[in-house]
Amino acid sequence: MSEILVLGISHYPPLTGHDARMAAILKRMLTNPKLPAQLRTPAGWPAAMREEWGQDEGTTAAARHRAALVGWMEKVRAALDDFKPDFVLIWGDDQYENFREDLIPAYSVAAYDDFRFSPPTDNVWGETDRTYELQGNRVAGKMLASRLLEAGFDTAYSYKPLHHPLGHAFANAVLYLDYARRGFPYPILPFAINCYGRKVVSQHGGMPKFDTQLADADLDPPAPMPWRLFDLGAATARILADSPYRVALLASSGWSHAFLVGKHHYLYPDTQADRLMYEHLRSGNYDAWRAYPGQAVEDSGQQEILNWMCLVGALQALGRRPQKLGFVDTWIFNSSKTFLIAPPS
Template sequence: MGSIVAGLASSHAFAFMEPQRWDDFRERNRQILHRRSGVLPPVQDGVHDETLAMNREGYARIRGGLDRLRTVLADRRPDVLVVIGDDQDENFSTANVPQLAVHVGTSFTLANPLATSEVPYPVHRELATALLEQGVREGFDIASLGSFENDELRSHAHAQVLADLLPRADLPVVLVFLNAVHHPAVEPWRCEQFGQLLARVVRARPAGERVAVYASGGWSHFTAGYPWAAYRGPRTHGAIDTDFDRVVLDLVERGEGHTLARLTDADLLEHGEIELRAWIALLGALGAEPAAFVEYQPFYRAMMGMAVAAWTPEPVRS
């Protein structure tokens, strides 16, 4: 019987950038929305309330949390890492957007502007195939990805995580794509069910197999890639819903993060939490396991509520 021995989660994009890069990256993102919509969105007032020194102090806590994820991974000694995240027109396009997909190829390199590496990352094909096959048997419409174009992983939700956590590509990986940015997207309750499926698949694996699962995305943010056509609320580019973020933080800290599956697609869309789906899937796999640690910092200059967390469940004894 296999076991999930580590749950890891974090924001991406700005979360892997030092604060001195944020202003340029944020402005480029604002200009992207300008080109798409024809309207230049205003700069959030909160941007002017933050200084580089303040950002560096707050980001040190996030960067420290990301470093702790490396320590957790080393201490828990997994045999495979599953990474769950969305694709933002990088490996997929609007011509073909699967709600769920699993990569079952042999290897890939990182080819995103934010995370590039020519070192091949090996795929744990046995676990990937088991997840795909059992998922389809249980009614999950999962797309099977045999390869990427040129074997290049371009999705920054996955690539940034791997570049930071596994720069030497020394652990087999399973890539899961969970749609978040293209409306309509997977309902939170289905994300939880997918996480529960993953846990069942892991338990059916050979005795002693150790699995780590990483959820990439969130928390609240309204960027150029947001599904603005489906959004009807008052928030504009660069907004952060810190009140809702703190509700999520409280639930995760108390070991009740699995209750986030009760939210709806409309709830996530309203609060800028569309990428919380990856966390909900992870929490579905972990159940009521309390987090070993959680860090949260809102940054208007980075356009997001940043979060990083880890869980260290005990292995199942067969």
């Protein structure tokens, strides 16, 4: 059998920017005209949220948050470099990037020959004209899609992008694993998941539009069920373990996102729900992950945890527990972030 490394990170977009802008999503949510009056200023927030906001609208806390995230990125990168994979398969969400009105699969393998993308403008690295050029692995992508189809998973695939060169769940994974700018020598195989489901087109896989009231009829069909993605991840791990490739499987996403948590008025994530799933992951209770209802995912704004459903399914198929596991919580920086390293024994 081939060796498989399992990893998990966050692709948190504000990490590409400067600390003073890290709370920008919260500031936008505070413009919600339907926000209860008591929540419009820090005086009405939970005490821990006020403390994180501080006297500088979160800038000091942002530096701490960044340090925690970058510290974990370095640990994951070290594990990747020690393992030296033939390629990195990345499970990530497509937020109205290539999954748009003309085609929205449940999930799709990007079996490209190569990828080109650039960091966002005004980024923390001060890069203005950098372009990443990475190799893909079309042969491995075709093999994986074929084997998944044979196993009963109706897997979409593509050989070139339809709209966007590379969605941010995948591009940011590379940018952050190369945060120190040492280069990223590994080919990638993006495996896009329609995590946003009912909001992939209706909300463009992003923040709510406060000038638009979405009725049930306006919403899109749901995301794939958690149990199906769990099984997809398990099948992917089994196929690649039986392949000639040495592969790193990487889930790239945060968990609960504040801008998806209606019961919190879109201000802060459902950390309680995330910590429950984290504890199941820590203790190896993978069956609890597979049994997690799709409605619970939506209610807690955990759409992107569906990427990790694939990862946890892979862990179960490989009979593996995390070697290193970390949880970075927050009130004001939009999402809980989890990190995982599970090397082969």
